[in-house]
Amino acid sequence: MNSPFRTRPTPIRTMADGTVKQVNPFTGTEVWTVPGRGNRPLSHPAPHPRPLEETDHETFCAFCAGNLLSTPPEKSRLERAADGSWVQLDSLLPAQVTESVPEFRRVPNLFEIVSYDYWHQNFGFEMDPRTAERMLAYLEDPAGLDHVLAIVRTRMRASGEDPSTLGTAELLEHAPGYFAGGHDVIIARRHFTDDAVDDSQLASSGTLTPEEHAAFIRFTVDGIRDLYKRNRYAPYVVAFQNWLKPAGASFDHLHKQLVAIDERGNQSNLEIANLRQNPNMYNEWAVDYAGYQNLIIAENDHAVAFAGFGHRYPTLEIYSRSPVAEPWLQSIPEVTAMSDLIHACHAAAGADVACNEEWHHKPIDVDIPMPWRVLIKWRVSTLAGFEGGTKIYLNTLSPQNIRDRVVKRLYQLREAGMIAGGIRIATECSVERNSLKYNPLLNNN
Numbered sequence: 001m002n003s004p005f006r007t008r009p010t011p012i013r014t015m016a017d018g019t020v021k022q023v024n025p026f027t028g029t030e031v032w033t034v035p036g037r038g039n040r041p042l043s044h045p046a047p048h049p050r051p052l053e054e055t056d057h058e059t060f061c062a063f064c065a066g067n068l069l070s071t072p073p074e075k076s077r078l079e080r081a082a083d084g085s086w087v088q089l090d091s092l093l094p095a096q097v098t099e100s101v102p103e104f105r106r107v108p109n110l111f112e113i114v115s116y117d118y119w120h121q122n123f124g125f126e127m128d129p130r131t132a133e134r135m136l137a138y139l140e141d142p143a144g145l146d147h148v149l150a151i152v153r154t155r156m157r158a159s160g161e162d163p164s165t166l167g168t169a170e171l172l173e174h175a176p177g178y179f180a181g182g183h184d185v186i187i188a189r190r191h192f193t194d195d196a197v198d199d200s201q202l203a204s205s206g207t208l209t210p211e212e213h214a215a216f217i218r219f220t221v222d223g224i225r226d227l228y229k230r231n232r233y234a235p236y237v238v239a240f241q242n243w244l245k246p247a248g249a250s251f252d253h254l255h256k257q258l259v260a261i262d263e264r265g266n267q268s269n270l271e272i273a274n275l276r277q278n279p280n281m282y283n284e285w286a287v288d289y290a291g292y293q294n295l296i297i298a299e300n301d302h303a304v305a306f307a308g309f310g311h312r313y314p315t316l317e318i319y320s321r322s323p324v325a326e327p328w329l330q331s332i333p334e335v336t337a338m339s340d341l342i343h344a345c346h347a348a349a350g351a352d353v354a355c356n357e358e359w360h361h362k363p364i365d366v367d368i369p370m371p372w373r374v375l376i377k378w379r380v381s382t383l384a385g386f387e388g389g390t391k392i393y394l395n396t397l398s399p400q401n402i403r404d405r406v407v408k409r410l411y412q413l414r415e416a417g418m419i420a421g422g423i424r425i426a427t428e429c430s431v432e433r434n435s436l437k438y439n440p441l442l443n444n445n
C-alpha cells in the first residue's frame with residue numbers, strides 16, 4: 001500500500017520565528033501559518049445593509065417560506081406542534097404544503113449533481129414502490145401536476161432548452177427525478193432572524209436555538225437514512241452545508257444538502273486503508289493529539305470539538321464519541337450532543353463568516369468502525385499564487401489562534417445563555433484518552 005504515513009510526520013511543528021507547519025494526519029495536506037497575518041477580523045459585515053420590507057421575511061428567495069412551491073415536490077417536513085413538540089410529515093400534496101409553514105423541509109435539488117438518469121442509466125435503478133405511489137398521487141392531483149410541469153419547465157429554461165414545444169407527456173418524462181432523485185436540500189424556515197431590520201441580519205445555524213438546531217440535525221440524519229434505504233446502489237451519502245456565497249451557496253438562506261453517490265472517493269479510500277493499519281487512529285491522530293497540543297475547544301457527554309490542523313481553511317472538528325457509527329442509529333442524546341457542539345461552533349464564528357460544514361460518516365458498505373464527525377471550514381481569505389507550485393497551503397489562522405477565538409466567544413455565549421447546557425469549555429474538558437468509543441476494542445474500559 002502506498003501510504004504517506006509509513007513514516008508519519010509530526011502533525012504540528014512550531015518554528016523559532018512562529019511559523020506553524022501542519023500536516024493533516026488523514027490526508028497528508030501540508031499547511032503553513034506564517035506569523036503576523038492572523039489578527040484580522042474573520043468577517044466583513046455588509047457596508048450598506050438595505051432595510052427589509054414586510055414581504056422580505058416570506059419571499060426574499062426561492063427557499064423562503066412564502067415560496068414553498070418554487071422547489072420540486074417536498075419529500076418531508078418538520079413542523080412545530082401546538083404543544084411545542086416536533087412533528088414530521090412526509091409526502092404532502094400542494095394544498096397541504098401551503099396550509100402551514102414548516103420549520104425544516106427536505107426537497108429535491110432543482111439542479112442535482114447526480115441525477116435520477118445517472119442512476120437509471122448506469123445501474124438500472126428504478127424507484128421503490130412507495131415512491132412510485134407518491135409520484136402517482138402527486139400527478140393525479142391537478143395542483144400537483146401543474147407544480148411538476150412548472151418545475152420541469154423552469155429547469156429546462158435554466159439549462160437553455162425551450163419547453164414550449166413539448167407536450168405534457170414529454171415534459172413528464174423528467175418527473176421521476178423530482179421524486180426519486182438522490183440529491184436533496186434541507187431548508188430552514190427563516191431567511192432573516194425574526195427581529196431583523198436589514199438584509200445583513202441572516203438566520204444562520206448559529207442563530208437557531210440549540211433545540212431548533214438539534215431538530216435540524218436529526219432531520220438531516222433521517223434524510224441520510226432515507227436516501228440509503230431508497231437506493232441500493234449508493235455506498236455513500238454526502239452531507240454538507242455551504243453558508244454564504246464565498247462558501248459556494250447559491251442563496252443566503254440556511255440549507256444543507258444530501259447527495260447519494262456511487263463511490264466513496266479516493267480520499268475516503270486512503271483513509272480507510274490507514275484505518276485498517278491503525279483502527280484507533282481517530283483517537284490517536286486526531287482527538288488525543290489535539291488534547292496534547294491544548295487544542296480541545298469544548299466537549300459534552302457524547303461529543304468533542306477541537307481546532308483542526310492541516311486544513312486549507314481554518315477548521316473546527318467535531319467528533320461523536322458514540323460507539324455507534326451510523327448517525328441514524330445513534331440515540332437522541334448522542335445526536336443532540338453532536339448538534340449542540342456544531343451549533344456552538346457556528347454561534348461562536350457568527351453569521352457573517354462564510355463556511356462549509358462537511359459531514360463524514362462510515363460508508364454503508366465499509367466493515368471497519370469509524371466515528372461520525374463534522375468539519376466546519378471558515379472560508380476566510382487565503383493567499384493565492386504560492387500554493388500551485390508547492391502544494392503547501394497558507395492558512396492565515398493557526399490552530400491555536402482558532403482555538404483562542406472560539407473559546408473566548410464560547411464563554412460569552414454560555415454566559416448569555418445562547419448555547420446548549422452541558423458544554424464544557426477548554427480547561428473544563430476531561431483529560432480522558434481514547435474518548436471516542438467507535439472502536440469496539442476500547443469499549444470494555
Ligand SMILES: [Zn+2]
Pocket residue numbers: 059060061062063064065190191251252253
Ligand atoms: Zn430565503
